Amino acid sequence: MPAPRAQEFRTRERVTVVAESGLHTGPSFILLHGIGMGRRYWGTLTDTLGAHGRVFALDLPGFGDAPEPETPLTMAQSGDLIAELVERMRLERVVLVGHSMGSQVAAEAAARHPDLFESLVLISPTVNPDERRVSTQARRLAQDLWGAKRRVLGFGVVYYLKAGPRWYTKTLRMMMRHEVEKIMPQIRANTLIVRGSDDKLCPRSWVDRIVAAIPRSRYVEVPGTGHEVMMTNGKAVGALIARHAEGRV
Numbered sequence: 001m002p003a004p005r006a007q008e009f010r011t012r013e014r015v016t017v018v019a020e021s022g023l024h025t026g027p028s029f030i031l032l033h034g035i036g037m038g039r040r041y042w043g044t045l046t047d048t049l050g051a052h053g054r055v056f057a058l059d060l061p062g063f064g065d066a067p068e069p070e071t072p073l074t075m076a077q078s079g080d081l082i083a084e085l086v087e088r089m090r091l092e093r094v095v096l097v098g099h100s101m102g103s104q105v106a107a108e109a110a111a112r113h114p115d116l117f118e119s120l121v122l123i124s125p126t127v128n129p130d131e132r133r134v135s136t137q138a139r140r141l142a143q144d145l146w147g148a149k150r151r152v153l154g155f156g157v158v159y160y161l162k163a164g165p166r167w168y169t170k171t172l173r174m175m176m177r178h179e180v181e182k183i184m185p186q187i188r189a190n191t192l193i194v195r196g197s198d199d200k201l202c203p204r205s206w207v208d209r210i211v212a213a214i215p216r217s218r219y220v221e222v223p224g225t226g227h228e229v230m231m232t233n234g235k236a237v238g239a240l241i242a243r244h245a246e247g248r249v
Helices: 044-049 074-088 100-113 134-145 150-163 166-176 204-213 234-245
Strands: 004-009 013-024 028-032 054-059 095-097 117-124 188-198 217-222
Touching: 004 074, 013 044, 028 074, 028 100, 028 166, 044 095, 074 100, 095 234, 100 166, 117 150, 117 166, 117 204, 134 166, 134 217, 150 204, 188 204, 188 234, 204 217, 217 234
Parallel strands: 028 054, 028 095, 095 117, 117 188, 188 217
Antiparallel strands: 004 013, 013 054
16 A cells, blocks of 8 residues: 655644545545554554545644644644544545544544544543543553553654653643543444453443443454554454444444
C-alpha cells in the first residue's frame, strides 16, 4: 500500500498532522491516538481499514510531528478540533476511532457534534473513574506493559521522547480531569467498544459501565491482548471496525 500522504491542518494556533491512506471511496475512518503516541503506531490496523475506505491517522497537537501549542487542549476542545477538521475537509460517512486518551476525545466529538459522525469506536477507553489517579494509572500501565512486545515498547519510547515530559504531564492532567462518563449518555452514534482481555487500565467492570451509559453500544473483547490491542492484533481489530462500519458487528 502506498505511503500515507501527510498534511497539516491548522486552526488558530493549533496544528494537527493528518496522514491519509486507503481508498478514495467508502467510509472515512479517523484514528485518534492515545497520550504520548502518534499517527504511526496504528500499524496493520491502518492497512486493514485502507482496504475498506479512506483512512485519516492524526498527530494531535503536541504529539508526533504536530508542534506543541501554547497550552494543552481539554478533551472537549480536542473534540471540537476534530469536528472542525471533518467539516473543513468535507468528510462523509465518518467512523471516529479513538484509543485510550483518543477515546476521550472521540467521545467528546461524538457527543458535541452528533450530526458529523456516523459511528464511533472506543478502543481501550479511559479513564476508569474508580482509578482516576496518576499514580494508579502509571502502575496499571506498567503492569500492562510487563512482557509487552518489543515493538510496543519501542513506539512508546520514541513518541514519549518526541512529546517530552513537560508536555506529556500537562496533557495527562487534562486527561485525568476529564470525566468522560458524564458525557457518554449524550452519544447517539452507533458505538463499538473494543478491549483486550488482559488490559489493566481498562477493566471489564469499567467497560460494562460504558455499555450501560451509551445508548447504541456493543462490546467485543480480543483475547490475549492488553491496552495496545490495536498494535498487537491490528488485523483483527481492523476487521472488527470495518464490520462495525457496515453495521455487521
